[in-house]
Amino acid sequence: MAQPIQTIKKTELTEEQKKVQSLENLLSEVAQNKDSLLETLHLLQELHDSGILEALGSLVKAKESVAKIAVGQLTRPPVTNMINNAMAAGGALTAIDPEMTQKLMTSVANGLQKAEQGLQSGEKVGILDLMKVLKDPDINRAIGFGLNLLKGIGEGLKE
Missing domain, CATH: 1.20.5 (Single alpha-helices involved in coiled-coils or other helix-helix interfaces)
Known part of the structure; x- marks a missing residue:
């Protein structure tokens, strides 16, 4: 009869073995995703050729000053008024029955067509x-x- 196992030896990989295993996994992933990686490289090349990649890089490097400018623009009174008006309009639209809004919009479109016909006829009222x-x-x-x-x-x- 065999002896029962008393201890379990855990095999630990050396740093070199970990690197080799990591590279093998990476190569396997590259091989599986070859088409998408090539397409991504072509896209990056196009962005580079057009100068967009450089502009994006500069934008990322200057993120702090860009953020200050953006916040400054967003806090201007006309922009805050627009945001407040949009929120008020959104709140008002939630109180209106969508079927009534649809009916009204269809009626307005029909009315605009009739008005155009009336303008073209030139009849006096x-x-x-x-x-x-x-x-x-x-x-x-x-x-x-x-x-x-x-x-x-x-x-x-x-x-």
């Missing part, structure tokens, strides 16, 4: 024409929508 078009259900609906929109805006401005 008189007082009697305005009275007649009030009977048109589409125009009446748009005027009612506009009046209610103005009422809502007015109520909002009162606060």
